[in-house]
Amino acid sequence: MKRSKIKTILIGLGRICSSLETDPFRKKPCTHMGVLQSDWGKDRFEFILGLDSHSEKCESFQSSWNLPAETVHPDPSKFSLPKSIQLAVISTPSVSHENWAIHCITQGIPNLLIEKPVALTESGAKRIQKHAIKYNTRIWINHERRYHPSYKYVKEQLTKGNLGKLKSIRASVFTSAKNPGLAFSKLGGGPLLHDGTHAVDLLHWILGKSKLVDSRLERPKKGATESRAVAWFRSMEGVDVFLDVSGGRKYFQFELDLHTDSHRIICSNDGFQFFQSQTSKLYKGFQSLSPYDPPDFPSPETANAFLGIYDEIYQVIKGNKQKMEGTLSDNIEILNMIESIYRKKR
Template sequence: MKRSKIKTILIGLGRICSGLESDPFRKKPCTHMGVLQSEWGKDRFELVLGLDTKEEKCQEFQSLWKAETKQVSPDPSKSEFPKNIQLAVISTPSAFHEDWAKHCIRSGIPNLLIEKPVALTKAGAKRIHTLAKKHKTRVWINHERRYHPSYQYVKDQLIKGNLGNLKSIRASVFTSAKNPGFAFSKLGGGPLLHDGTHAVDLIHWFLGKPKLVDAKLERPKKGSVESRAVAWLQTKTGVEIFLDVSGGRDYFQFELDLHTDTHRIICSNDGFQFYLSETSKLYKGFRSLVPYEPKQFPKPETSNAFLGIYEEISQVIAGKKQTLEGTLSDNIEILDLIESIYRRKQ
């Protein structure tokens, strides 16, 4: 029996929508359009229309993908959508997520996938949540690492106790932007909101919402968004978490360094590393961490987070799955935690 394809629109035709697909080093697909145009995606989704406020973006997208596009007003309420759309993917700049989400919900689109952060503020996320609940709209947020088999493996092993009892996490998100405060100033938030949200989301996913113990912000100039955010967090069970999100580095790094009472696990964009406590060959009477490769760790060729989130969307729409991995309620708590860091007096 031939499956019914999910009629989809893309709103915002830039970098995460399709631009990154041209990166020769990234594992494909790595964008929304990359998924929709993959053999897997074309079997499940039908792109009806791509929308953007800029004519050049529409032309570029149309030329690259041979897809129909439409230039729309910066005011979402002035835009009309094709009939019977089942999924809207909102990949506009963050400042416009909330207005587009609310317009899609009011227009009767039953499923939304919104790029992170879902809104610039907790209050904005709550407004989307209230409206979505009223219209019974399902909303996914593209914190894609939740859908990456490698991160899923680590979480599963921690829950089962196979990696020991978690004691601390060092989370770092570093970028090469020389003046990230200025770079993000037009977007309504700094690197903590726009990049660090991925690390905060994973911490929340692994452990639930931690409490803020202390924080420090560095700003390029008075009144600007931060160039660096450093925070000390703690869970109810006593797991200590140290978060550092900043620019001004000569490299890019995303990393969670987890320490349990028996293991160390490094989860990074550069790869995953596992260490196990064994009798030390360096110091008599001590134990040392020794690298090893877990037998059940997912193979790189099977690991793709973008395919993972779209698989869940297709399963839920088809009625084969009921739950969503990352809920709006989770994202409200994530934004609440980020705002508590911003509110910390310096």
């Protein structure tokens, strides 16, 4: 029996939509078009149209995927969205997410996948939510690590209590960008909103909403976007979280270092490491952390976050599943946490 495909439109044809697929080191698919054009994606989704206001991106996109000219349009502001569209993917620059989301919602598109951050401010995200409720629109935000099998494994083991009681987390996001740009137009912004949002999302996913205890911003000059943001949060259960986001490093590093009363788990773009408490070989009468490999940890071959989020979208649209990860309500709370750092700046 032939599978009914979900008609999909892509708005914004740049890096995360398409061009990162040429990165030889990334696990494929690693872009939105990469998913739609994969064997798995072609069986479930039908690419209808790509929109971007930059003609050079349209040309590159069309050439890269060998597409008919009529499937790519360089002037989305004057283009009427087809009524048959079931899913719109918004991967434009962050500043335009809010306007595009509201436009798609009011055009009657029932499902949206929006790149992070969903909006530049909490109030902007709430405006999207207001329209989504009115038009009964489902919205996913692409914090893709939630759908990565390795991160899912850690969260599930913590929830089951198999890794002990969580005590503290150190989260660090270091990038090499020297000039992150004015991302957070109202309150400042920079690497915290662009890359740090992934860490804040995972912290919210694992712990729920947390309250800011203290924070500090470093700026290269007065009025500039921050070069570094550090914050101390505490969850409702008393778990302390220490966040460090910097745009001034000579490398990229994303890492969560979780400590429980019996384990340590490092979740990083360099891989995952597990340690457990055992009788110490260094100090008599003490316990020390020893490395081990969980036998049921997902293999690298099964780890693809992009396929994970698109599979959930497909299952929900087809009525096979109801629960959604990375909801708009979650992202409103995430933006509130980020804004609290800016409000408490020193």
